[in-house]
Amino acid sequence: xxxxxxTAVITGGTRGLGRAIAEAYLxxxxxxxxxxxxxxxxxxxxxxxxxxxxxxxxxxxxxASVDGLMATAxxxxxxxxxxxxNAGVSRDGRISRLSVADWNTTLATNLTGVxxxxxxxxxxxxxxxxxxxxxGRIINVSSCVxxxxxxxxxxxxxxxxxxxxxxxxSAAELAPRASPSTACxxxxxxxxxxxxxxxxxxxxxxxxxxxxxxxxAVPRRSVPPPCSSPPRTARTSxxxxxxxxxADVGGLTKPGAPVLVVGAGPVGLVxxxxxxxxxxxxxxxxxxxxxSAHSRANVVWPRNLELLDRIGxxxxxxxxxxxxxxxxxxxxxxxxxxAWMSRLPDSPYPFALTLSQNDTEDVLRHRLAALGGTVEEGxxxxxxxxxxxxxxxxLEHEGGRVEELEPGWLVGADGAHSTVRKELGxxxxxxxxxxxxxxxxxxxxxxxxxxxxxxxxxxxxxMVLGPMGDGVHRIALNVPHDxxxxxxxxxxxxxxxxxxxxxxxRSRVEELLWSGSFRVRVRIASSFRSDRCFLVGDAAHVISPxxxxxxNTGMQDAFxxxxxxxxxxxxxxxxxxxxxxxxxxxxxxxxxxRSTELLTKAGLVRTPAKVALRxxxxxxxxxxxxxxxxxxxxxxxxxxSYDGDRHPRLPxxxxxxxxxxxxxxxxxxxxxxxxxxxxxxxxxxxxPDWQRTRDRMRRALxxxxxxxxxxxxxxxxxxxxxxSRPAVAVVRPDGHLLGRLDPRRPQETNRLLTRAAHLRxxx
Numbered sequence: 001x002x003x004x005x006x007t008a009v010i011t012g013g014t015r016g017l018g019r020a021i022a023e024a025y026l027x028x029x030x031x032x033x034x035x036x037x038x039x040x041x042x043x044x045x046x047x048x049x050x051x052x053x054x055x056x057x058x059x060x061x062x063x064a065s066v067d068g069l070m071a072t073a074x075x076x077x078x079x080x081x082x083x084x085x086n087a088g089v090s091r092d093g094r095i096s097r098l099s100v101a102d103w104n105t106t107l108a109t110n111l112t113g114v115x116x117x118x119x120x121x122x123x124x125x126x127x128x129x130x131x132x133x134x135x136g137r138i139i140n141v142s143s144c145v146x147x148x149x150x151x152x153x154x155x156x157x158x159x160x161x162x163x164x165x166x167x168x169x170s171a172a173e174l175a176p177r178a179s180p181s182t183a184c185x186x187x188x189x190x191x192x193x194x195x196x197x198x199x200x201x202x203x204x205x206x207x208x209x210x211x212x213x214x215x216x217a218v219p220r221r222s223v224p225p226p227c228s229s230p231p232r233t234a235r236t237s238x239x240x241x242x243x244x245x246x247a248d249v250g251g252l253t254k255p256g257a258p259v260l261v262v263g264a265g266p267v268g269l270v271x272x273x274x275x276x277x278x279x280x281x282x283x284x285x286x287x288x289x290x291x292s293a294h295s296r297a298n299v300v301w302p303r304n305l306e307l308l309d310r311i312g313x314x315x316x317x318x319x320x321x322x323x324x325x326x327x328x329x330x331x332x333x334x335x336x337x338x339a340w341m342s343r344l345p346d347s348p349y350p351f352a353l354t355l356s357q358n359d360t361e362d363v364l365r366h367r368l369a370a371l372g373g374t375v376e377e378g379x380x381x382x383x384x385x386x387x388x389x390x391x392x393x394x395l396e397h398e399g400g401r402v403e404e405l406e407p408g409w410l411v412g413a414d415g416a417h418s419t420v421r422k423e424l425g426x427x428x429x430x431x432x433x434x435x436x437x438x439x440x441x442x443x444x445x446x447x448x449x450x451x452x453x454x455x456x457x458x459x460x461x462x463m464v465l466g467p468m469g470d471g472v473h474r475i476a477l478n479v480p481h482d483x484x485x486x487x488x489x490x491x492x493x494x495x496x497x498x499x500x501x502x503x504x505x506r507s508r509v510e511e512l513l514w515s516g517s518f519r520v521r522v523r524i525a526s527s528f529r530s531d532r533c534f535l536v537g538d539a540a541h542v543i544s545p546x547x548x549x550x551x552n553t554g555m556q557d558a559f560x561x562x563x564x565x566x567x568x569x570x571x572x573x574x575x576x577x578x579x580x581x582x583x584x585x586x587x588x589x590x591x592x593x594r595s596t597e598l599l600t601k602a603g604l605v606r607t608p609a610k611v612a613l614r615x616x617x618x619x620x621x622x623x624x625x626x627x628x629x630x631x632x633x634x635x636x637x638x639x640x641s642y643d644g645d646r647h648p649r650l651p652x653x654x655x656x657x658x659x660x661x662x663x664x665x666x667x668x669x670x671x672x673x674x675x676x677x678x679x680x681x682x683x684x685x686x687x688p689d690w691q692r693t694r695d696r697m698r699r700a701l702x703x704x705x706x707x708x709x710x711x712x713x714x715x716x717x718x719x720x721x722x723x724s725r726p727a728v729a730v731v732r733p734d735g736h737l738l739g740r741l742d743p744r745r746p747q748e749t750n751r752l753l754t755r756a757a758h759l760r761x762x763x
Contacts, residue, residue, distance in 0.1 A: 004028075004029035004030070005029070005030075006029075006030045006031070006081040006082065007030060007031045007032075007033065007080055007081050007082070008022075008025045008030050008031070008032050008033070008080075008081065008082040008083075008084060009032075009033045009035070009080050009082070009083045009084070010022050010025075010032060010033070010034050010035070010084045019571065021084055022034055022053070025082070026049050026052060026053065030052070030081075030082075031052040031053075031054075032049075032052060032053050032054070033053075033054045033080075034053065034054070258280060258281055258282075258407065258408035258409060258569060259275055259280060259281070259282045259283070259407060259408065259409045259410075259411065259565070259569075260282075260283050260285070260391075260393065260405065260407035260409070260410045260411070261282060261283070261284045261285070261411045261413060262285055262286075262381050262410065262411065262412050262413060262414045262419070262420055263285075263286060263287075263412065263413035263414035263415060263418075263537075263539070264284050264285075264286035264361075264365075264375040264377075264413075265357075265361065265413060265415065265537065265538075266297070266357065266360050266361055266364060266537075266551055266554070266555060267413045267536050267537030267538075267551070267554040267555055267557065267558050268284060268286075268411070268413030268414075268536070268537070268558075269284070269361065269364035269365060269367075269368055269375075270308075270311065270364065270555050270558035270559065270562070271411050271413060271536060271558045271561065271562050272284045272368055272373050273311040273313075273364065273367050273368055273371060273373070274310065274311055274558065274559065274562030274563065274566065275562055275565065275566055276368070276371040276372060276373050277311060277312075277371055277656065278566040278570070278673060280565075280566050280569050280570075282373060283376070283407070284368070284373060284374070284375045284376065285375075285376045285379035285380075285381065285395060286375055286376065286377055286378075286379065287378070287379070287380040287381075287414070288377050288378040288379075288380075288398075296357065296439060296518065296545065296550075297357040297360070297548070297550060297551035297552075298354050298355065298356055298357060298441075298466060298468060298474050298548070299324075299352050299353065299354050299453075299466065299548040299552075300317060300321070300352065300353045300354075300355070300360070300551075300552065301341075301352050301548070301549075301552050301635065301636045301637045302341055302344060302347040302349045302350060302351065302352065302636040302637070302638055303347070303552070303556070303636060303637035303638050303640060303649065304552045304555050304556065304637065305317070305318075305349035305353060306347065306348060306349060306653065306654055306735065307555065307556065307559045307654060307734065307735075308555070309653065309654060309655045309656065310559065310654050310655065310656050310672055310734075311367060311656060312367060312655075312656045313363050313364060313367050314349075316363045316366075316367075317353060317355065317360065317363055318353065320355055320359055320363075321353035321354060321355035321359075321469075322353070322354045322355065322450075322467060322468050322469030323351045323352070323353060323451065324341065324351060324352040324353070324354060324451055324452060324453055324466075324467065325340060325341060325342040325351060325451045325452060326338050326339050326340035326341050326342060326343075326352075326452055326453075326632070327339045327341075327352075327452065327453045327454075327455060327635060328449075328452045328453070328454050328455070329455045329457070329618055330454065330455065330456045330457065330503075330504040331457045331458075331611065331614070331615045331618075332457070332458055332459075333456075333503075333504045333505075334504075334615075335504065336615055336618035336619050336622065337618045337619065337621060337622030337627045338452070338622065338627070339627060339628065339631045339632040339635055340628060340632055341632065341635075341636050343628060343632070344632060344633065344636060344638060344717075345715070345716055345717035345720070346638060346651035346715075346717025346718065346720070346721065347636065347638050347651065347717070348651075348653050348663070348664070348665060348667045352453070352635075352636070354453075354466055354467065354468045354469070354474070355468065356441070356468070357551065360551075378397065378398035379395050379396070379397050379398075380395065380396045380419075381393055381394070381395055381396075381414070381419050381420060381423075382394050382395070382396045382402070382419070383423065384410070384419075384420060384423035384424065384533070386423070386424055386530055386531055386532075386533055387531070388531055390406060390407070390408055390409075390531075390532050391406070391407060391409075391410045391531075391532055391533050392404070392405070392406045393405050393406075393407070393410065408532065408569075409532045409533075409534075409565060409569075410532065410533045410534070411533075411534050411536060411561070412424075412533065412534065412535045412536065412539045413536050413537050413539060413554075413558075414539055415537070415538045415539060416523070416538040416539070416542045418535065418538070418539035420533065420535065420539060421525060421535055421539050421540075424530045424533055424535075426525050426526055426527055426530065426535065427525070427526040428523045428524070428525050428526070429523060429524070429526070430521065430522040430523040430524050430542075430593065431522050431593065431594075431597055434481075434519070434520070434521050435478055435519070435520050435544065435600060435604075436478065436479050436480065436481045436482075436483070436517060436518070436519045436520070437476050437477065437478055437479065437517065437518055437519075437520065437545060438476070438477055438479045438483070438484060438490040438494070438495070438515065438516075438517045439474070439475070439476045439490075439515065439516055439517065439518070440474075440475050440490065440495055440512050440513070440514065440515035440516075441468065441472055441473070441474055441475075441512075441513040441514060442472070442473055442475055442492070442495065442509050442510070442511060442512045442513060442515075443471050443472055443473075443509075443510040443511040443513070444465070444471060444472070444473040444475075444507055444508065444509055444510065445471070445507065445508045445510060446465070446473070446505060446506070446507035446508070447505040447506045447507070448465060448503070448504060448505045448507065449467075450467045450469075451467070452467075453465065453466040453467065454466075454503070454504060455599075455603065456502045456503045456504055457502070457602070457603050457605075457611075457614075458501060458502040459606060459611070460498075460501055460502060461477060461478045461498075461502065461603065461604065462477065462478055462502070462600075462602075462603025462604060463475065463476070463477040463478075463498060463499070463502040463503060464476045464477070464546075465499075465503060465507070466548075471510075472513065475495055475499070475509075476545065477495075477498050477502070478603070478604065479517065481519060483517065484516075484517040485517070486516070489515045489516055489517070490515045490516070490517060491512075491515070492509055492511070492512050495509050495512070495515070496508070496509045520542065520543075520544055520545060521542070522542060522543055522544060522593055522597065523541065523542045524540070524541045524542075524543075524586070524589050524590060524593060525539070525540045525541065525586075527582055527586070528540050528557070528581060528582040528585055528586050529578065529579070529581060529582040534561055534565075534578075534581065536554060536557040536558050536561060537551075537554030537555075537557060537558070538550070538554060540554075540557060540585070540586075540589065541553065541554075541589040541592075541593065543589070543592055543593045543596050544593070544596040544597055544599070544600045545596075546596045546597075546599035546600040546603070547595070547596050547599050547635055548635075549592050549595075549596055549635075549637070552637055553588070553589060553592050553637075556585070556588070556637070556640065557585050559734055560581055560584060560585055560734060561578075561581045561585075563673070563732075563733040563734055564577050564578055564580070564581055565578065566673070567673070572673075572674075573756075580642075583643075584642040584643065584647075587642070587643075588640055588642070595634055602614055638651075641736075642736055647732070647736045647737055647738065648721070648736065648737055649735055649736055649737075650718070650721055650722075650729065650731055650735055650736065650737045651667070651715065651717045651718040651721055652667060652668045652669070652670050652678075652718065652731060652735050653667045653668065653669040653670070653735075654669075654670060654672065654733070654734060654735045655669050655672070656672050657669060657671070657672055658671055658672055658673060658674075658706075659671070659706070660676050660706045660707065660708035661708070662708075662712070665715060666712070666713060666714055666715055667714075667715060667718070668708055668710065668714065668718070670706070670708070670731050670733070670735065671706035671733065672733060673733055674705075674706055674733060675705075675706070675730055675731065675732060675733065675738060675753060675756050676706040676707070676708060676730075676731045676733075677697075677701060677705055677706065677707045677708070677728060677729070677730055677731075677749065677753075678707075678708050678710055678722075678728070678729040678730075678731060679694050679697060679698075679707065679708070679709045679710060679711075679728060679743065680710045680722045680723075680726060680727045680728070680729055680743075681694075681710070681711055681726050682723070682724050682725050682726045682727070683719050683722075683723075683724045684724060686711060686726070687726060690711075690726065693726070693743050693744060694709060694711075694743070696746060697728060697743055697746045697749065700746035700747070700749075700750060701746070701749065701750065701753075702750065702753065705753065710722075721737075722740075723740070726743050727740050727741065727742070727743060728740070728741040728742070728743045728749050729741075730749065730752055730753065730756070732756075738752065738756060739752050
C-alpha cells in the first residue's frame with residue numbers, strides 16, 4: 001500500500017482524524033501538505049518528516065485560498081495526487097463557503113488523482129454522503145465505516161478503519177499510474193502542467209460503488225507519476241509552524257505558537273510552565289511591568305502548594321518562604337479564634353507559606369527557563385480579533401514595531417485592567433465592595449507569634465500582620481480613599497500609630513522596606529472563556545485582599561485551564577471539556593469573593609452592638625470547632641469543589657510525575673496528565689474477595705490507565721474522604737474527584753473514563 005512519490009493535500013483538522021490521516025500518508029511514503037487554521041500537534045510530524053510535510057495556515061473558506069493552496073502544492077511537490085477535505089464544521093456552525101461547483105472549478109485544474117472527504121464536509125455541502133462531479137473521484141470514506149458516525153473525536157481515537165480506508169483507496173486509485181511505460185512528470189511542474197491533463201476512465205479501477213454502497217463511479221485522471229519525489233522549495237524555517245515568521249508561501253501566512261499567554265505574572269507563568277512541560281509550544285509576552293515594589297500577594301496556601309508541585313516548584317518555594325501554622329483573629333487586643341493550617345488532616349502541606357510575590361515570580365521564571373520558555377518583555381497586546389476559528393492579535397514591541405499573529409489559543413493573564421478582556425468585550429462587574437488599603441513590608445519588633453498571621457479588629461478599623469521571616473512583616477490596613485498615592489506613600493509613623501491602636505501585643509515598626517496604597521473594587525468577569533480565548537487571574541476576577549486569596553485563586557485558574565487545554569491540544573480530550581473551565585472557575589471566584597467580602601466587612605463594623613455580636617460569633621465558632629472545620633479549609637483553599645459537591649478536591653499529591661505511586665507520608669501521588677483510578681478497599685479489613693475484585697477491575701480498564709491500589713495504610717484525611725466501603729475513585733489530573741464507583745462493576749468505570757474527555761460541568 002506504499003504511496004512513495006505521491007502527494008496528499010489535507011485541508012482542515014490537524015488533530016483528530018486529520019492528523020491521523022496525515023500520519024498514515026507519511027507512513028506510506030507520501031508527501032503531505034496540511035492546511036488548517038491551527039497547528040495543534042503537527043509539531044512531532046513536522047520534526048520527523050521535515051522533507052515531506054508542509055504546513056499552511058489557512059481556513060480554506062473560499063475559492064481563492066484553495067486555488068493558492070493547490071498551486072503551492074503543485075509547485076512544491078510537482079503535483080497533487082490526493083486531496084482529503086477534512087475541514088469540518090466551524091464553531092459557529094458554518095461550513096466552507098465553497099459549493100460543489102466551486103470545488104469543480106478550482107480542483108479540475110489542479111487535482112490529478114482522487115478527492116476524498118469526511119462526512120462532516122460532504123453531509124453539509126451536498127445533503128448526502130457521496131458527491132460527484134468534481135474533476136477526480138470523490139469518496140466520502142467516513143460513510144464506508146459502518147457504526148462510526150463520530151469519526152475524529154480526538155487525535156488518538158480516530159477510527160483506524162477509516163484511516164486505512166483512506167490510504168487503501170488512495171493506493172488502489174493511484175496504483176495503475178505507476179507503470180514504467182508512463183512518462184515521468186517533470187520535477188518543475190507548474191499549475192499549467194497539471195491543467196494539461198484531462199480526466200480519463202481507467203478500466204478495472206475500483207469504483208466508488210465498490211467502496212461505498214450507493215456511490216456512483218466517477219472517471220478519474222490518468223497521470224504520469226513522478227520519477228522521484230521532487231525537492232521541497234526552501235522555507236523560511238523548518239520550525240515555522242511554532243513561530244510567527246511572517247513568511248508568505250502561496251499567499252498563506254505561517255502561524256504563531258499554538259498558545260499565546262499575555263501577561264507574565266505568577267498566574268501567566270504557571271499557565272506557561274504547565275503547557276511547556278507537556279510539550280505544548282507557548283509564547284509569553286508581557287507589557288513590561290517587571291517586578292514591582294508594590295507586589296501585594298505574599299501567601300501561598302496549602303492547596304496551592306499541592307498544585308505547584310505539578311510543575312516542580314514547591315520545594316524551591318519552601319526553601320525561601322516562611323511557614324505559618326495558622327491565622328489568629330483579635331478584637332481590641334483580645335484573641336477570639338484561630339484557624340489552624342497545621343491541624344488540617346487532609347493536606348500533605350499543613351501550613352501556609354509567606355514570601356514576596358517577586359520571589360514567587362523568580363522561582364516560576366527559573367522553572368519556565370528550565371522548560372525552554374522565555375518571557376518577551378516590552379511586548380504589548382494592542383488589538384484582538386476573536387473569531388470562531390481562532391484569535392488574531394496585534395503585538396506592539398518596544399520601538400514601535402507591530403507584529404500580527406494568529407495563535408491557536410490565547411490566555412489573558414494581563415491583570416485587572418486586562419486588554420484581552422476589554423478587546424473581547426466581556427463585562428467586569430461585582431458586589432459593592434470598595435475599600436482602600438495601605439500596605440508595607442516592614443522590619444518589626446513584636447511580642448506576637450512568628451508562626452501565625454494576625455487579623456486585628458478595632459473600632460478604628462482592621463489590620464493584618466503577616467510574618468515573612470527574618471523579622472519582616474507584611475502590614476496591611478484600611479485607610480480613607482485618596483489618603484495616599486504614589487507621590488505620597490504611607491509613612492512609618494502612620495503605620496506605627498495604627499499598630500499601636502489596633503494590634504494585639506506590643507510591636508515597634510523599625511523600618512519600612514517599601515510602602516504603598518491601593519483601592520479594591522471587587523470585580524468578576526461575566527465569562528472566563530470566549531471561543532479560543534481565556535481569562536485567568538486578575539483579568540478574570542479581583543477580590544478583596546482579606547484572607548490573601550487573590551493570587552491563589554488565580555493560580556488555581558491556571559492549573560484548571562492548563563491540564564484541560566494541553567489535553568485538547570494533544571487530542572486526548574474533546575474541546576468541549578474547556579467549557580468546564582468557565583463554569584468551574586467562575587463559580588469558585590464568586591464563592592471566594594463572598595467569603596472575603598464577609599471577612600472584610602467583619603473588620604469594618606463600628607457600632608458597639610455589631611462589634612459585640614461579631615466577637616461573640618467568633619468565640620462560639622472557635623469553641624465548638626466550627627471555625628476550624630469551616631474557615632481553616634476555606635482559607636487554605638482545600639475546600640474548593642466543582643459543580644457543587646460533585647467534584648471535591650481529594651486529599652492526594654499531584655506531583656509532576658506520570659506514574660501513580662505513594663509519596664512521602666503515605667500520600668498517594670496521581671498521574672499528572674491523565675485520570676487516575678484509585679482502588680480503595682474501605683477503612684475496615686478488606687473484604688475476602690477484594691483481591692479478585694481488584695484484579696478483575698485492573699484487567700477491565702483500558703490499557704495504560706494509571707491505577708494505584710490503596711490496600712496499604714493511607715493518611716486519615718484521605719481515608720475519610722474515600723469512605724468506609726470499598727470503592728473505585730476516578731481522580732482528575734488536578735486532584736479533584738471525578739467519580740466514586742462500585743468496584744464490582746468495572747464497566748461503569750470504563751464508561752466514566754470514556755466520558756471524561758467530553759465532560760462539561762453543569763452551570
